[in-house]
Amino acid sequence: MNPFAYERATAPEGAVHSLAADKNAKLLGGGTNLVDLMKQDVERPSTLIDITRLSALAHIEAVEGGHRVGALVRNSDLANDGDVRKTYPLLSQALLAGASAQLRNLATTGGNLMQRTRCYYFYDSALPACNKRAPGSGCGAVEGFNRVHAVLGQTDEGPAGAHTCIATNPSDMNVALAALHAVVEISGPKGKRTMPVREFHRLVGKTPQLDTNLQHDELITGVHLPASAAKFAANSYYLKARDRQSYAFALVSVAAGLEMDGGSIKSVALALGGVAHKPWTSEAAEKAMIGKPATEETFKAAAAAAMQGAKGYEHNAFKIELAKSCIVRAFTLAAQGTGNHGAEGAAA
Ligand code: SF4
DSSP: OOOOEEOSSSSSSHHHHHHHOOOOOEESSSOOOOOHHHHTSOEEEEEEEEEEEEGGGEEEOOOOOTTETTTTTTTHHHHOOHHHHHOHHHHHHHHHHSHHHHHHHHHHHHHTTTOOOOOOOHHOTTSBBBBSSSSTTSSSSSOOOOOOOOOOOOOOOOOOSSOBOOOOOOOHHHHHHHHHOOEEEEEOOOOOEEHHHHHBOOOTTTTTTTOOOOOTTTTEEEEEEEEGGGGTSSSSEEEOOOOOSSSOOOOOEEEEEEEEEETTEEEEEEEEEESSSSSSSSSSHHHTTSSSSSSSSHHHHHHHHTTTTTTTTTTTTHHHHHHHHHHHHHHHHHHTTOOOTTHOOOOO
């Protein structure tokens, strides 16, 4: 591990100031991802700014228009909060499907938003090619072992391409937040701003090294959960397909929510995990369900729309059909009002 300085922030403004003063500084929250990456010599911050004592960022509160989740709220506290379970069960289910109980007790909401890909080539600093870790070096995954990689929205210029990256965002929480139209609250040197979760994470484009649209000198202070997302509470389901039943990242995940109006679908929440560099959303798929009955035929049409343009590789082409099946299954269970606190048992 590289030597680094350590400082403890006593106020959000101080953390922002410290970030602005050092372009190689990083924020330390739960540390469940960053510290691993530092041990692997992938992340080499010059300074760690410890924000764990910023108690103002550690609360869940009802606010006008929904709920506010502080950036330092632990994943386990968020998943098990009574209001969240009742109003946003999809989020609770997604959190409980992620990581292990021990990790959820430490990982924070802000840190989960910033979680980096689990691409094997990114994590192994002994391997030469990874545009995300070393811009311009190429991509080891595109013609390598790419089982956990993207099938939608990736940049593929071949293994030597300077922009090629087929990595996926590994978070379960981010998928539910995208489906529910949550909004990230941000503080920076120029003041406060907000950004929808659907715009917070990036597709690769020509900048594979960047995962999000957060600037270096900005601090996530919280996440706003809109009250309007409560309309999906009765009919939602988080489905996660993975290689083993616990402590595994998604091959494909689906956050599905339906608002029913009698026998027809009034509105839809949908986001996919494990298939793209960001939680994948599809307005075409959501629109394909509006006004239709909650039937397998409707869900199959939505699945086809969501996966339009997908491209697989040697080891992950199966994800395309898997994702379609998962979308149909998730909406079928959502329509039944099955809920999904069965995910708790499968998570840790
Ligand atoms: Fe690196 Fe992205 Fe290629 Fe993985 S997929 S090796 S993260 S460039």
